[in-house]
Amino acid sequence: MPKAIYIEANGAQYEVDVEVGQNFMEAATENMIDGIIGECGGVCSCATCHVYVDPEWLAKLPPVGDMEESMLDMANDPQDNSRLSCQLEMTAELDGIILRLPVSQF
Template identity: 60%
Template sequence: MPQVIFIDAQDNQFEADIEVGHTVMEGAVDHMIDGILGECGGVLACATCHCYVDPAWQDKLPPVSEAEADMIEAAVEPKANSRLSCQIEMTEALDGLVVRLPRSQY
C-alpha cells in the first residue's frame, strides 16, 4: 500500500498507508491526522482538507481543476503548491508523497 507522509505546521511527521484508489483526504481522516477534516466528504464544497504538496511531488499529480482552484482560493493561506487532499487519488506512483498541513484554523 502506498504511503503518504504528513508534516504538520510544527514539523511533526506522520505516516499513513493509503489504499490505491482512495484519496489522501480519506486516508488522513481514517488515520486521524489532525489538520485534515474533510467536512464535505470530498465533493469540493469546502477547503477543510487543504494541504501543501511538497514541490518534488507537484508534477506527479494531475493538474488542478477549475473547481478545485476556486475552492483553494477560499482556503486560509493558499500557496502555489496548495491542493485539496480530496482531489488527490492514491496510486502506487504516489508512494512516499509528502504533504504539509496548514496551521489549524479549527
C-alpha cells in the same frame, strides 16, 4: 501498500498506508491526522482538506480542476503548491508523497 507522509505545521510527522485509488483526505481522516477536517466529505465544496504538496511531487499530480481552484481561493494561506487532498488519489507512483498541513484550515 503505498504510503503518504503528512507533516503538521508543528513538525509532527505521520506515515500512513493509503490504498491505491483512495484520496488523501479520506486516508488522513481515517488515521485521525489532526489538521485535515474534510468537512464536506470530499465533494470539493469546502477547503478544509487543504494541504501543501512538497514541490518534487507536483508534476506527478493531475492538474487542478476549475472547482478545486475555486475552493483553493477560500483556503487559509494558499500557496503555489496548495491542493485539496480530497481531489488527489493515491497511485503507485505517489508512494512516499509528502503532504504538509497548514497552521489552520480556517
